[in-house]
Amino acid sequence: VTLSLDQYRERFDRVMNLALTNNQVPDRLQDAMRYSALSNGKRVRALLVYAAGFAVNAPIERLDAVACALECIHSYSLIHDDLPAMDNDDLRRGQATNHIQFDEATAILAGDALLTLAFELINAPNSQLTDAQCRLISHKLAIGAGQIGMVGGQTLDILATAQLSSPEQLKDMHLRKTGALINAAVSCGALCAENLNADVLKRLSDFADNIGLAFQVIDDVLDVESNTEQLGKRSKADLALQKSTYPKVLGLEASKQLAQTLYQDAIASIDGIGDNTQHLTELATLVVTRKH
Amino acid sequence: VTLSLDQYRERFDRVMNLALTNNQVPDRLQDAMRYSALSNGKRVRALLVYAAGFAVNAPIERLDAVACALECIHSYSLIHDDLPAMDNDDLRRGQATNHIQFDEATAILAGDALLTLAFELINAPNSQLTDAQCRLISHKLAIGAGQIGMVGGQTLDILATAQLSSPEQLKDMHLRKTGALINAAVSCGALCAENLNADVLKRLSDFADNIGLAFQVIDDVLDVESNTEQLGKRSKADLALQKSTYPKVLGLEASKQLAQTLYQDAIASIDGIGDNTQHLTELATLVVTRKH
Numbered sequence: 101v102t103l104s105l106d107q108y109r110e111r112f113d114r115v116m117n118l119a120l121t122n123n124q125v126p127d128r129l130q131d132a133m134r135y136s137a138l139s140n141g142k143r144v145r146a147l148l149v150y151a152a153g154f155a156v157n158a159p160i161e162r163l164d165a166v167a168c169a170l171e172c173i174h175s176y177s178l179i180h181d182d183l184p185a186m187d188n189d190d191l192r193r194g195q196a197t198n199h200i201q202f203d204e205a206t207a208i209l210a211g212d213a214l215l216t217l218a219f220e221l222i223n224a225p226n227s228q229l230t231d232a233q234c235r236l237i238s239h240k241l242a243i244g245a246g247q248i249g250m251v252g253g254q255t256l257d258i259l260a261t262a263q264l265s266s267p268e269q270l271k272d273m274h275l276r277k278t279g280a281l282i283n284a285a286v287s288c289g290a291l292c293a294e295n296l297n298a299d300v301l302k303r304l305s306d307f308a309d310n311i312g313l314a315f316q317v318i319d320d321v322l323d324v325e326s327n328t329e330q331l332g333k334r335s336k337a338d339l340a341l342q343k344s345t346y347p348k349v350l351g352l353e354a355s356k357q358l359a360q361t362l363y364q365d366a367i368a369s370i371d372g373i374g375d376n377t378q379h380l381t382e383l384a385t386l387v388v389t390r391k392h
Numbered sequence: 393v394t395l396s397l398d399q400y401r402e403r404f405d406r407v408m409n410l411a412l413t414n415n416q417v418p419d420r421l422q423d424a425m426r427y428s429a430l431s432n433g434k435r436v437r438a439l440l441v442y443a444a445g446f447a448v449n450a451p452i453e454r455l456d457a458v459a460c461a462l463e464c465i466h467s468y469s470l471i472h473d474d475l476p477a478m479d480n481d482d483l484r485r486g487q488a489t490n491h492i493q494f495d496e497a498t499a500i501l502a503g504d505a506l507l508t509l510a511f512e513l514i515n516a517p518n519s520q521l522t523d524a525q526c527r528l529i530s531h532k533l534a535i536g537a538g539q540i541g542m543v544g545g546q547t548l549d550i551l552a553t554a555q556l557s558s559p560e561q562l563k564d565m566h567l568r569k570t571g572a573l574i575n576a577a578v579s580c581g582a583l584c585a586e587n588l589n590a591d592v593l594k595r596l597s598d599f600a601d602n603i604g605l606a607f608q609v610i611d612d613v614l615d616v617e618s619n620t621e622q623l624g625k626r627s628k629a630d631l632a633l634q635k636s637t638y639p640k641v642l643g644l645e646a647s648k649q650l651a652q653t654l655y656q657d658a659i660a661s662i663d664g665i666g667d668n669t670q671h672l673t674e675l676a677t678l679v680v681t682r683k684h
Binding site: 128209211254 | 548
C-alpha cells in the first residue's frame with residue numbers, strides 16, 4: 101500500500117511521541133523537549149525522509165528513527181535560535197517559545213538533549229537499520245547539522261546581521277543554515293535503502309539543495325508579506341534584526357521568481373530516478389506555495 | 393611499546409588539534425570551538441578512553457576518534473554550563489569563559505557544534521572503527537551525554553539549587569551529571585576492542601561509576617577548600633549559587649572519606665580483568681588526589 105503524506109504524518113506523530121517518552125528523564129526536561137518537539141510544526145524534514153525513502157524503496161520501518169532524528173535536530177535548532185542571545189523570539193508555531201514557556205536554562209538543556217537524542221535514536225539496537233546504515237546516516241546528519249552545515253550557517257547569519265550581503269554570500273549562508281539539514285533529511289532517507297545507486301543519491305541531493313534554498317527564499321518572502329497570526333511567529337522579524345534577506349538583496353518579485361526557478365530545478369533533478377517520486381514532488385510544491 | 397599517560401596526552405593533543413581544523417568552518421565559530429576544546433584541561437575523559445582501551449588491548453588508532461569525541465562533549469558541556477542563564481561563570485581553566493571571550497550567541501553555537509562534531513568524528517569513514525563499533529559507541533555516548541545522563545543531571549542540578557538534597561538525590565544527580573560521561577569514556581574506550589567480554593565491560597563500568605562519583609565529591613571539596621587561582625575557576629561558586637554539595641549534605645570530613653571509599657571500590661572493580669590496568673589505576677589516583 102502507498103501511504104499519503106497525511107498518513108506518513110500520522111505515523112510520524114505516533115513514533116515521535118514514543119521517541120520522546122522515557123520515564124528516566126527528569127520531568128521538567130522531558131516536558132520542555134516534548135513542548136517543542138511535539139508542537140504543531142509542518143514536519144517537512146520528517147516527511148522528506150519518508151518521501152525520499154519511498155522513492156528508493158527503503159523499508160518504512162527503517163525510516164521512523166531517521167525521521168524522528170531529523171525533527172529532533174530541527175526542534176533543537178529552533179529552541180536555540182529563539183534564545184535571547186540569538187534571535188530573541190517569543191513566539192513560534194503559534195505558541196510561546198521554549199525559554200518563555202520554561203526558562204532559558206531549561207531551553208538550552210532541552211535543545212542539547214534533543215540534539216543528542218537524534219544520534220541515540222539512529223544508533224539504538226532497535227532502529228531497524230544495519231550497522232553500516234547507522235554509520236553513514238549518523239555521519240551525514242552530523243555533517244549537515246554541524247559546524248560546516250546548520251550551525252555554521254547560523255553563525256554566518258548572526259555575523260551578517262546589519263550588513264547587506266551579496267547574493268552569493270546569502271546563498272552560502274542559507275545553503276548551510278536551512279539547506280544542509282534538508283539535504284540530510286533527503287539523503288538519510290535514501291540511505292535507508294539497500295544498495296542505493298550513487299547517481300540516484302546525487303540527484304536526490306540536488307533536489308534537496310534546490311528545495312532547501314527555495315524554502316529559505318519563501319521564508320524571507322513570508323516574513324515580509326504575512327502577518328504574525330498567519331505565520332505563528334513574529335512577522336517582520338528579519339527587518340527588526342536588520343537581517344540580510346532575499347527580498348532585501350534581490351527585491352520581492354525577483355525573490356518569488358527565484359523560488360519558482362529553484363522549484364523547477366528541483367523537479368528536474370529527480371526526473372528519471374523512478375516512478376515513486378510523487379511524495380517528493382508534492383513536498384516541493386508545498387515548500388514554494390506555503391503561506392506560513 | 394607501552395605509552396605513559398603523558399605520551400597518551402601528547403598524542404591526544406595532536407589528534408584533537410587536527411579534529412578541530414577544518415577550513416570550511418566559519419572562522420569565528422572555529423575560533424570559539426578551539427578556544428575551549430584546546431584549552432588546558434586535565435583531559436581525564438580522553439585519558440580514560442585510552443586507559444580503558446589499553447586495558448582490553450584495543451588498537452590505539454581506534455581510540456583517537458573516541459577520545460576526541462569525549463572531550464568535544466565535555467567541552468561543549470562546560471561552555472553551556474558557564475552561560476549566564478546557567479551557572480554564569482566568567483573563569484574556566486584559568487581563562488575567560490567562552491561567552492566572555494566571544495559572546496553568548498557564539499558560545500551557544502560553539503557548544504552545539506562541538507556536540508555534533510563528536511558524532512561526526514566517531515562515524516567518519518576514516519575513524520578506524522568497524523560499523524558495529526560505531527553504532528555501539530555512538531549509542532553509549534548519546535545515552536551518557538543526553539537526557540537521562542549528563543543533560544538530565546545538569547537539569548537536576550539547576551532544579552536542586554537552593555534546596556538541600558538528600559545524599560541519595562545528590563548521588564543520583566552526580567551519577568548523571570558527571571558519572572554518565574565518565575562511564576561513557578571508559579565503556580566506549582573498551583568497546584574499541586575486538587570481542588569484548590561482557591563481564592570485563594561490567595567491571596570497567598563499575599570502575600567508572602565509582603571514580604565518576606569520586607570526581608564530583610572531590611570537585612565539591614575543592615570548591616570549599618581551594619582558592620580561585622588554584623582552581624582556574626571561581627572557588628566558592630557552589631556556595632554562591634546555593635548548590636547542594638557533598639560537604640553541605642555530609643560534612644567536609646565525611647566527604648573526603650567517601651571519596652577514599654569510592655576510590656578503593658573503583659580499584660577493586662577492575663581487579664582480575666588483566667595485567668594492563670595500570671593507567672586506569674593511575675587515573676583513579678589522580679582523580680582523588682588532584683588539587684584543581
